[in-house]
Structure formats: structure tokens, C-alpha cells
Amino acid sequence: PRKIIIDTDPGQDDAVAILLALASPEEVEVLGICAVAGNVPLALTARNARIVCELAGQPGVKVFAGCDRPLSRKLVTAEYVHGATGLDGPQLPDPVMPLQDRHAVDFIIETLRAEPAGTVTLCPLGPLTNIATALQRAPDIASRIQEIVLMGGAYFEVGNVTPAAEFNIYVDPQAADIVFRSGVPLVVMPLDVTHKALTTRPRIEAFRAMGTEPGRMVAEWTDFFERFDVQKYGSEGAPLHDPCVIAWLIRPELFTGRHINVEIETQSELTLGMTVADWWGVTDRKPNALFIGDLDADGFYALLTERIARL
Ligand code: BDR
Numbered sequence: 001p002r003k004i005i006i007d008t009d010p011g012q013d014d015a016v017a018i019l020l021a022l023a024s025p026e027e028v029e030v031l032g033i034c035a036v037a038g039n040v041p042l043a044l045t046a047r048n049a050r051i052v053c054e055l056a057g058q059p060g061v062k063v064f065a066g067c068d069r070p071l072s073r074k075l076v077t078a079e080y081v082h083g084a085t086g087l088d089g090p091q092l093p094d095p096v097m098p099l100q101d102r103h104a105v106d107f108i109i110e111t112l113r114a115e116p117a118g119t120v121t122l123c124p125l126g127p128l129t130n131i132a133t134a135l136q137r138a139p140d141i142a143s144r145i146q147e148i149v150l151m152g153g154a155y156f157e158v159g160n161v162t163p164a165a166e167f168n169i170y171v172d173p174q175a176a177d178i179v180f181r182s183g184v185p186l187v188v189m190p191l192d193v194t195h196k197a198l199t200t201r202p203r204i205e206a207f208r209a210m211g212t213e214p215g216r217m218v219a220e221w222t223d224f225f226e227r228f229d230v231q232k233y234g235s236e237g238a239p240l241h242d243p244c245v246i247a248w249l250i251r252p253e254l255f256t257g258r259h260i261n262v263e264i265e266t267q268s269e270l271t272l273g274m275t276v277a278d279w280w281g282v283t284d285r286k287p288n289a290l291f292i293g294d295l296d297a298d299g300f301y302a303l304l305t306e307r308i309a310r311l
């Protein structure tokens with residue numbers, strides 16, 4: 001299996017991504033889960049990550065708390081999407097498993113130095129603050145990262161938090177800029193692809209029909225998650241963003257994209273956090289990311305239901 005570190009701000013869709021990873025030990029080995037401030041403040045994302053591990057029956061997974069605010073801006077959260085806890089929907093018990101003592105950024109640096117170079121993949125599902133802080137503090141780790149597969153950005157689908165920007169990049173554009181300039185191979189799941197991974201009624205009911213606790217939670221989370229996005233987009237379901245990252249690691253053939261140059265707007269007030277993606281190759285800027293544009297949505301949900309049913 002591919003060794004991964006999940007960096008996350010759960011978030012219902014982050015939670016489903018974590019479950020997918022923990023249900024797929026043949027393809028991915030989760031070395032640790034790092035919480036970051038994003039959808040809700042750090043204390044809640046660190047709590048939510050542990051709730052999800054316990055739900056998966058894996059309380060031994062190491063969960064670390066990381067940065068509690070972006071590199072140079074005030075934290076912007078998204079309770080209006082995810083609810084006050086970040087995981088609104090079902091009733092959830094408080095986690096029993098401990099939070100690790102080490103800071104998430106130290107864990108990322110130490111793990112990348114300890115494991116053979118090129119064998120650890122980072123999977124950011126929230127703002128890129130922890131990853132950028134690690135790269136700044138320990139530039140030697142850049143060449144040791146196998147790949148960064150992240151959810152963030154948008155091109156044709158433009159913004160979900162401002163007209164120009166996607167939430168994860170908008171919350172910490174400086175951090176995103178550091179990651180996109182790092183030279184580390186990037187795979188990017190922008191809104192262009194996640195808005196095709198819609199939680200339709202039959203897809204949600206397939207989770208509920210499992211009759212398991214994880215199945216029921218995923219159904220209730222996606223039920224809750226829908227309320228906001230279906231109203232906003234008028235679509236037949238809500239985009240399930242973050243699980244696309246883990247699905248890529250398990251079944252990359254479900255996705256298509258282009259290897260292009262992507263840069264982050266860090267100055268403009270109007271378009272702050274925009275991912276300027278050279279999709280049509282109109283510049284001679286060097287490609288730095290595999291920017292995903294499409295997925296086989298039925299194949300993606302078939303994978304998700306098959307794996308969540310294993311928990
Ligand atoms: C991203 O923002 C968060 O609200 C979701 O968890 C996802 O990571 C989508 O823009």
C-alpha cells in the first residue's frame with residue numbers, strides 16, 4: 001500500500017474521505033491524520049478526526065493537531081455549510097482515543113525524514129497551512145514527498161466561497177502559493193471534478209441501506225451536507241469533494257485531467273485565492289500540477305459504497 005498522511009479539517013466530506021482511506025488498507029496505509037483549522041476551528045477538527053477513526057473501528061490511528069490559523073490572514077470558517085460542530089447531522093459521541101502530543105507539522109517533517117525518500121504521499125483536504133508550514137520550516141522534505149494529492153481550487157467552476165475562489169485555497173492563499181511553487185508533484189481535485197461527484201438520493205440511500213453504523217453516518221452526513229449546496233446550485237445532489245483525493249489513490253482510472261501550470265492569486269482583493277490554471281496552455285509557464293477535470297461519478301460512488309460497507 002501507498003503510505004499517506006491525511007491533512008484535514010473535518011467536515012462531513014473530509015469524514016467520508018477518511019473512512020474511505022481507513023477502509024482501503026490494501027491500497028493506502030494511513031501513517032497519521034493531521035488536523036488543521038478550516039471548516040471549523042482546530043479544536044473541533046482535531047475532535048472530529050478522532051470521532052471518524054473511532055467510527056471506522058480504528059482508534060489506534062494517530063491524530064495530530066496542527067495550525068490553528070492561516071499563515072497571515074484571519075481564519076475564515078464554514079459553519080454555514082457544515083454546521084456548528086463541522087460534522088452536523090447525526091448525534092456523535094465524544095471521542096475517547098487520545099490526540100497525539102506532537103504538533104502535526106513536526107509529525108509531517110519527522111515522518112518524511114524517517115521514511116525512505118519518495119514513499120510518502122500527502123493528502124490535504126483543507127487549507128494548506130500545515131503543509132506550507134512544514135515546507136517552510138524544513139525545505140529538505142520537498143524532495144522526499146512522493147506526491148501531494150489535494151482537494152482545492154477551481155477553474156471552469158470558479159468559486160464557491162467568493163466568485164473567484166474555492167474555500168480551501170481562499171482560507172490560506174499564502175500557504176497554497178508555497179505548496180504550488182514547491183516543485184513537489186501535485187494532483188489537484190478542483191471544484192470542476194468534485195461538482196460532478198453529486199450525492200443523488202439513490203447514492204445516499206445506498207449508504208443507509210448498508211445497515212451499519214458507518215453507512216448510517218455517511219447517509220446522515222450527506223443528507224445534512226445537501227441542504228446547503230442543493231439550494232445554492234440547484235443540482236440533484238451536493239458535491240462530495242474530499243473523497244475524490246482518496247479515490248484517486250485507489251482507482252486513478254476513474255479520473256481524467258491535464259498536466260498544466262497552476263498559480264495562486266495572493267494579492268488581489270477581488271480574486272484572492274483564485275487558482276489561475278493554464279488549461280489551454282496559453283503561457284509557457286512550466287506545468288506543476290495534474291489538474292483533474294472529470295470523473296466517472298457512478299464508478300466513484302460504486303467504490304465508495306463498496307468500501308464503506310467493509311467498515
Ligand atoms: C472544500 O471546502 C470544505 O468546505 C470541504 O470540506 C472541501 O474540502 C470544498 O471547497
Ligand code: CA
Nearest residue numbers: 011014125126
Ligand atoms: Ca475539507
